[in-house]
Amino acid sequence: MIDPAWVSGLSALLFVIGLAGAFTRKNAIIVLMCIELMLNAANMQFAAAAVHHGDTTGWVYTIFAIAIAASEVAIGLAIFLAMYGQHESITLDDVNVLKN
Amino acid sequence: MAGSGSSEIVHSTAAQYAPWILLLPMLAFPIILYLGKAMNGNKMWKDTLKEGGLIALGFMGASLVLSLWLVIDFIGAYGGTEMLSDWTWFTSSMWADGDNAVSTVSFGFGIHIDHITVMLLFIASFLCLLINTFAIGYMNTDPINDNRNHRFYAEFVLFCSGMLGMVLADSFLWLFIFWELMGLCSYLLIGFYYERPSAAYAAKKAFLTTRVGDVFLMVGLAILWDLFGSLDYAVVFDSHNIEAVAHDSAGTLAWALGLMFIGAVGKSAQFPLHVWLPDAMEGPTPVSALIHAATMVNAGLYLVARMFPFFGHEAMHGELADLAFIIAAIGGTTAVMAAAIAFVQHDLKKVLAYSTMSQLAYIFTGLGSALYLANTLYWHKYLPDGTTNADYYVNHGIVIVAFGAALFHLFNHAMAKGMLFMASGAVIHEVHHAHHHLHHHEDDHDHGDPEELVMLAKYLNDNDQTVYEFFKSIDLDGSGDIDMFEFQKALTASQIANLPPWEMTALVKAVDLNGDGRLNLPELDLALGRIVSDLDHGHHDEFDAQSMENMGGLASKMPITATAMLVGSLSIMGFPLIGGFWSKEGIIANTWRVALEDPRFFYPALCVLLGAGMTGFYMSRMWLKTFAGSPKGEVAAHVHPTNTWIKIPLFTLTFFSLGGVILASMGFTHWAPDIEYALMSDHGFIGGFLYEMEHVFANSKPFFFILTYIAIFIGAIVGPGLALSLYGGALDEGETAKPWFTPVLALNAAVKGRYHWDNSALAGSGFATALSNRLYFDHYYDMAMLKIVAAFSNKAAQADASVIDGTVKTIERTSQDISTKLRALTTGSARDYILMAAVGTLALVGLIWGVVA
Numbered sequence: 002m003i004d005p006a007w008v009s010g011l012s013a014l015l016f017v018i019g020l021a022g023a024f025t026r027k028n029a030i031i032v033l034m035c036i037e038l039m040l041n042a043a044n045m046q047f048a049a050a051a052v053h054h055g056d057t058t059g060w061v062y063t064i065f066a067i068a069i070a071a072s073e074v075a076i077g078l079a080i081f082l083a084m085y086g087q088h089e090s091i092t093l094d095d096v097n098v099l100k101n
Numbered sequence: 102m103a104g105s106g107s108s109e110i111v112h113s114t115a116a117q118y119a120p121w122i123l124l125l126p127m128l129a130f131p132i133i134l135y136l137g138k139a140m141n142g143n144k145m146w147k148d149t150l151k152e153g154g155l156i157a158l159g160f161m162g163a164s165l166v167l168s169l170w171l172v173i174d175f176i177g178a179y180g181g182t183e184m185l186s187d188w189t190w191f192t193s194s195m196w197a198d199g200d201n202a203v204s205t206v207s208f209g210f211g212i213h214i215d216h217i218t219v220m221l222l223f224i225a226s227f228l229c230l231l232i233n234t235f236a237i238g239y240m241n242t243d244p245i246n247d248n249r250n251h252r253f254y255a256e257f258v259l260f261c262s263g264m265l266g267m268v269l270a271d272s273f274l275w276l277f278i279f280w281e282l283m284g285l286c287s288y289l290l291i292g293f294y295y296e297r298p299s300a301a302y303a304a305k306k307a308f309l310t311t312r313v314g315d316v317f318l319m320v321g322l323a324i325l326w327d328l329f330g331s332l333d334y335a336v337v338f339d340s341h342n343i344e345a346v347a348h349d350s351a352g353t354l355a356w357a358l359g360l361m362f363i364g365a366v367g368k369s370a371q372f373p374l375h376v377w378l379p380d381a382m383e384g385p386t387p388v389s390a391l392i393h394a395a396t397m398v399n400a401g402l403y404l405v406a407r408m409f410p411f412f413g414h415e416a417m418h419g420e421l422a423d424l425a426f427i428i429a430a431i432g433g434t435t436a437v438m439a440a441a442i443a444f445v446q447h448d449l450k451k452v453l454a455y456s457t458m459s460q461l462a463y464i465f466t467g468l469g470s471a472l473y474l475a476n477t478l479y480w481h482k483y484l485p486d487g488t489t490n491a492d493y494y495v496n497h498g499i500v501i502v503a504f505g506a507a508l509f510h511l512f513n514h515a516m517a518k519g520m521l522f523m524a525s526g527a528v529i530h531e532v533h534h535a536h537h538h539l540h541h542h543e544d545d546h547d548h549g550d551p552e553e554l555v556m557l558a559k560y561l562n563d564n565d566q567t568v569y570e571f572f573k574s575i576d577l578d579g580s581g582d583i584d585m586f587e588f589q590k591a592l593t594a595s596q597i598a599n600l601p602p603w604e605m606t607a608l609v610k611a612v613d614l615n616g617d618g619r620l621n622l623p624e625l626d627l628a629l630g631r632i633v634s635d636l637d638h639g640h641h642d643e644f645d646a647q648s649m650e651n652m653g654g655l656a657s658k659m660p661i662t663a664t665a666m667l668v669g670s671l672s673i674m675g676f677p678l679i680g681g682f683w684s685k686e687g688i689i690a691n692t693w694r695v696a697l698e699d700p701r702f703f704y705p706a707l708c709v710l711l712g713a714g715m716t717g718f719y720m721s722r723m724w725l726k727t728f729a730g731s732p733k734g735e736v737a738a739h740v741h742p743t744n745t746w747i748k749i750p751l752f753t754l755t756f757f758s759l760g761g762v763i764l765a766s767m768g769f770t771h772w773a774p775d776i777e778y779a780l781m782s783d784h785g786f787i788g789g790f791l792y793e794m795e796h797v798f799a800n801s802k803p804f805f806f807i808l809t810y811i812a813i814f815i816g817a818i819v820g821p822g823l824a825l826s827l828y829g830g831a832l833d834e835g836e837t838a839k840p841w842f843t844p845v846l847a848l849n850a851a852v853k854g855r856y857h858w859d860n861s862a863l864a865g866s867g868f869a870t871a872l873s874n875r876l877y878f879d880h881y882y883d884m885a886m887l888k889i890v891a892a893f894s895n896k897a898a899q900a901d902a903s904v905i906d907g908t909v910k911t912i913e914r915t916s917q918d919i920s921t922k923l924r925a926l927t928t929g930s931a932r933d934y935i936l937m938a939a940v941g942t943l944a945l946v947g948l949i950w951g952v953v954a
Contacts, residue, residue, distance in 0.1 A: 024936050032932070093931055100929025 008049035015042035029084070029091040033077045040070045115167070115174040119212045122167045122226065123269060126262035129160035130255050137251020152250035154237040157258050161230045164265065168226040175219045206331070213271035213334050217406050220508055221268040221399065224515045228395040229261040231750035235523045236387035238746025239530055245294075246385075253293060253385065260286035264396045268403065273322050273332040276404070280318075280368070283397050284311055290392060291384040302603040303380035310377040314367020318404075321360030328354060338410040347416035354417070358408050359424050369401030369461045372435040376879050378458055382450040386526030389450060394457050395519035402461065402511055405468050409504065413475040415485050421476045426701050429469025429692065433708030435462035438876065440715035444722070445864075445873040448647045449525045452723045453518065459712060460514045460673060466705045467507030467688035470695045475500045477698070499694070506687025509769050513680040513761055517672035520754035524666040527743040527751065528727060531659060533646035535739040551608050556597045558632045568626045582621040585609050599874075602883065644736070649726040651736055656728040656846070657836040658740045663728045664839065665751040670720040672758040675713060675816045680761030683793065689713065689812045690805050697804075713812050717820020725829030728842075729849050732833070766790035825852040827860055 015038055022035030044063045051059025081091050088095050133153040140146040150156060233254075240246050240253055263282035270276050285308075292304030322332060328346050329337045336342060346354055365371075370378035370393075381393050392398070405428060412421050436459050443455035474480075480496035483489060490496075561571055575591035576583050583591075585605050593599045600608065612620055612628040645651060656663040672680035689709050696702035732738040766789040831850040832838060838846065863869060871877065 020935075020939060024932050024939075096931070097929030100927060 005049055005053045009046060012042045012046040012049070015039075015045065027092050027094055029081050029093055032093065033074065033081075036077075037070060037074065040066060115171040116212060116214060118167050119171055119214065119269060120210075122164050122171070122222070123262050123265040125160045125164045125167075126157075126229075126258040126265065129157055129258040130262065133157060133251055133258065134255040137255065141248055141251070147247075151237050151241050152248075153254040154233070154241060154250065157254040158230070158233050158237070160258060161226070161233050161261060164261070165226040165230045168222050168265075171214065172219050172223050175214060175216075208272075208274065210275060211271035211333075212269050214269070217403065217409075217508065218268055220512060221403055222265065224399070224512060225261070225264045225268055225396050228515060228519045229264070229391065231753060232387050232391045232395070232519065232523065233257065235390065235526065235747055235750045236385075238744045238748075239387055239526055240385060242744065243530070253290070256286050256289045256293075257387075257391070260290065260392060260397070264400070267400060271334050273325065273334075273337070273407075276407075277318065277322060280364075280400055280404075281315065283392075283400060284308065284315070284368075287311075287381070287392050287397055290388040291381050293385055293388065294383070297383070298603045298607055299380075300383040302601075303377075303383040307377040307381045310374055311367045314364040314374055317360045317367075318364025321357045321362075321364065324353060324357035324360065328357065334407075340414065343411065343414045344416040347414065347420065351417060351420040354411065355421055355424055358411060358421065359427070361408070362405060362424070362428060365401030365404045366431060367401070368404075369398050369465070370458050371401070371431050371462060371465060372438055373878070375435060375439070375458055376875075376882060379451050379454045379875070382448070382454050386450070386522060386529060389454070390519050390522030390526065393454065394522045395515045398457060398461055399511055399515060402464050402468065402507075405465070405472075406504075406508065406511075409472065409475065412472040413480070413500070415479070415481050417476065418479075418485070419477055422473055422699070425469050425473035425476055426699070427469075428472065429466045429695075429702060429705040432462040432465030432467075432469055433692075433705030433712075435459065436466065436712040437708045437715065440712050440719060442872050442875055443719040444715070445869055447649050448645075449529065449649055449652075449723065449727065450522070450647055452649075452719060453521055453525055456521075456673060456716070456719065457514075457518055459716065460510075460518065463685065463688055463709060463712065464507050464510050464514065466692055466709050467503070467510060467684075469705065470688070470692045470702070471500065471503035471507050473695050473699070473702070474503050474691070502687065503691040503694075505769070506684050506691055509765075510681065510684030510688055512764075512769070513672060513684050513758070516754055516757045517669040517680055520665050520751060520758065521669040521673070523747065523750055523754070524662045524669065527662045527747045528652065528655065528659065528666075528740075529646050530747070531740045531743055532652060532736060535741070536644050536646060536736045539736060539739060551611050553592060553598045553600065553608055554611065554628060555632055557592070557595070558629045560595055560597060561629065568629055569622065572622050572625060582619040584619050588620060601879070649723065651734050652727045652732070653730045653737055654728070654732040654832055654836065655737065655740055656842050657832055657838045659728075659742055660839045661748050661751055662743060663842065665755045666724055666728065667842075667845070668755050668758045670724050672761065674717045674720050674821065675813070677813060677817060678762050680758040683761055683765040685713065685816070686809055686812060690809060693805065693808055710808075710812060710815070713816035714820040717816045717818075718824050719820075721821040721824035722828050725824055725849060729829030729832070729846055731830070762790070765793050822852065825849050826856040826858060827853070829853065 019035040019038035019042060022038065023032050026032050026035065044066050047059040047063045047066070051057060051063075084096060085091050133156050136146070136156070137153050146152060236253070236257065240250050246253070260283060263279045263286060267276050267279035267283065270279060288304050288308040291307050292301055294300045295304070325337065326332055328350060329342055331337065363374075367374040378393060378398070382389055384392075411417055412425065439455045439458035439462065443452050443459065446452045446455060478496040478500060479490055479492060480500045481490060482493050560566075561568065571591075572583070575587055585602075588609065589600060589605050609618065609620060612624055614624045614627070668679065672682075675682045675685035689706075692702060692706040692709050696706040766787075825848060829846075829849045830853050831846055874880065
């Protein structure tokens with residue numbers, strides 16, 4: 002059995018990688034991928050905790066999260082398409098209508 | 102509290118109807134105003150109803166009938182004081198001092214009738230009716246008033262209602278309210294020709310100058326309220342209340358009365374608040390007759406006469422003597438000053454305006470003396486220690502005769518001066534009409550350049566000065582354009598004109614092409630150049646229908662008017678046996694009586710004695726310049742008699758002034774708060790006449806006997822004699838006048854032929870110049886306004902901009918700065934928001950961790 006601390010560590014590492022990517026990247030699709038990465042880091046933590054405690058609740062949450070993530074990706078890609086229609090680009094720097 | 106809803110002392114049926122005396126004119130006000138709007142231009146409204154004149158006449162007539170009923174009731178059946186208050190205005194709860202109990206004060210309107218009320222009531226309602234009649238003949242025949250006379254009549258009846266209300270009111274509060282109503286109507290009526298800048302200016306000046314006095318009056322009333330807890334006559338004149346106040350705070354009461362007196366000074370146009378009255382002559386002549394001669398200016402006298410119970414109460418013995426002196430001294434000063442200014446006036450109405458100031462000042466002096474006597478003599482039946490007063494009869498008589506003389510002069514002056522103003526109106530009306538008839542083709546003044554500019558162009562031409570040099574010399578601050586004051590200074594310095602501000606405004610407007618209120622070189626050059634080229638063609642015809650320089654010899658052309666003017670002038674001069682004689686001699690004698698007691702009073706006493714001679718001079722001068730001699734100019738030679746509407750009141754009042762002897766014989770000189778001395782006192786008519794002849798001059802000592810003859814001598818012989826030697830002369834050949842003018846004109850011709858002397862040195866002297874500039878009072882008041890009030894206003898405006906607005910603006914600017922900085926944080930980039938959310942979450946986690954751990 003792997004020590005849960007390792008799994009948590011891996012999960013945290015994945016999360017930070019996702020977060021850093023979300024901050025720094027300009028391409029909207031990559032940012033979306035990074036957000037997926039953060040979600041999966043959380044899922045991994047759920048799964049590991051469920052195994053560790055012998056409790057199925059964690060599995061249920063994981064399944065829900067994956068379902069939400071899937072729909073989120075669908076919506077996100079739709080938004081990118083709409084964005085491309087308006088701005089001719091999906092670079093996030095070009096999208097700043099909320100400025101000031 | 103009085104006025105709480107029940108009738109208190111009601112003795113006569115007439116008193117029950119007394120409120121209608123003032124309510125009727127008040128009702129007429131909206132009626133005339135509404136009908137005038139609705140039927141404006143309608144032929145029936147204009148010709149039959151005289152644009153509301155007849156409606157006003159009807160209401161004023163009804164009001165006069167009620168007044169007469171009341172007056173006759175009062176004289177015939179009952180001579181004391183009546184009070185009727187049966188209408189509560191409002192009730193207010195107040196926190197009483199000390200214990201926190203709530204006390205209730207109710208303000209009600211009531212009617213107060215005593216001897217002063219009755220006299221003023223008769224004057225006001227009688228003259229209002231006559232002047233209304235006059236106004237129909239005066240206003241409705243002048244095309245300039247077409248379709249706006251209803252405004253005149255509406256304001257006229259509102260004014261009458263204010264005057265009657267002030268006289269009838271039973272508390273100082275209502276007196277003040279109606280006092281202000283009159284002030285408002287005076288403002289509206291002086292400014293009736295509001296399209297003329299001088300009229301608008303005069304209206305503002307009258308309103309603001311009297312307002313200065315009214316502020317003091319209001320403070321005085323507040324102090325009186327503080328002392329008595331009420332302003333109702335019933336409370337403040339109550340013997341026990343006066344005793345209590347006199348015991349605790351007699352000095353405060355003196356201050357209250359003194360402040361109220363300042364209000365009277367403003368309303369009655371006394372020195373130093375007299376400047377508004379001459380300018381108020383800008384109003385139509387009926388207004389001058391009604392407001393500025395016969396009624397409103399008497400309001401101040403009425404207020405002072407109302408204070409009599411304070412002065413006459415033995416508890417206040419000697420406390421108010423200084424105030425009485427101040428009243429007499431202000432009166433004496435004004436009497437001489439106004440009479441001197443009247444010497445040099447050429448405007449018929451201005452002479453009368455200054456005469457009004459001077460005569461009102463006589464009445465103030467008389468009241469001051471009477472109040473002094475009432476305050477310092479023991480004139481009650483019992484002395485303060487309870488013993489019977491041995492001098493009661495003598496002292497009582499002295500006080501009542503002195504007070505009666507002042508009140509009777511008020512009556513005589515109102516009648517005579519109302520008539521004089523109406524007669525002057527008739528003259529002006531007819532002279533204007535004759536001028537219009539002769540020169541109707543020249544009456545279009547639309548191309549006229551201001552006279553001063555023409556004179557300036559000539560001045561520059563004569564002195565070989567270019568416009569550029571002139572401009573440089575007057576541009577004191579070197580700003581490249583000149584303002585009104587620099588221009589005014591330049592005009593004065595080059596001896597062209599010394600213009601009042603409103604005329605300067607008009608003058609500047611005539612030159613100021615770009616409308617910035619300042620003049621620059623091109624504007625001045627253009628205007629003057631145009632005038633120089635115009636000088637060859639244009640000629641200016643400035644005809645002043647009010648100037649006596651354009652009259653003369655009218656006695657044969659307007660006999661009724663001339664008679665009225667003669668009788669009125671004689672009455673004002675105090676010519677023996679005619680109206681004003683009885684009261685004026687009484688005032689002079691009583692002032693000297695006081696002067697013998699208190700040397701301070703020598704000042705007012707000398708003033709009124711001197712003033713008697715001056716009155717004789719300026720009134721005679723006015724009559725002679727207008728009616729005697731040959732006509733000056735062709736206009737005066739073509740004057741016609743006036744119309745019937747104007748003749749009726751002149752005729753009536755002539756008899757009232759001549760009938761002064763009858764009234765005096767009936768005992769009106771004793772018109773005082775005392776039934777024993779009241780009318781027809783046990784002498785009968787002939788006996789009364791002889792009694793008055795013997796007693797009216799306070800003849801107890803030979804001194805007064807001699808004094809009386811001195812006063813008659815200088816008032817009826819020296820003053821008029823000087824005028825007779827200087828002005829007038831025989832009528833032209835072929836002109837016939839009424840037989841009663843013959844002695845006057847013959848005397849005039851004889852004196853002038855024999856004793857005529859050259860007064861041009863006097864007329865050109867510095868003093869005469871000062872007099873024709875009204876002793877520079879207006880000048881210094883204007884300067885004080887500019888230097889003090891305007892400077893203060895500028896500072897206040899600066900403080901407003903820097904402190905008050907500054908605070909608000911600083912708050913606004915700071916918050917804007919902060920929000921600008923905060924706005925920079927919202928970059929619009931999603932990644933930045935994520936970063937902020939992450940950092941925020943981290944901080945929260947850290948916080949919770951820290952707290953939990």
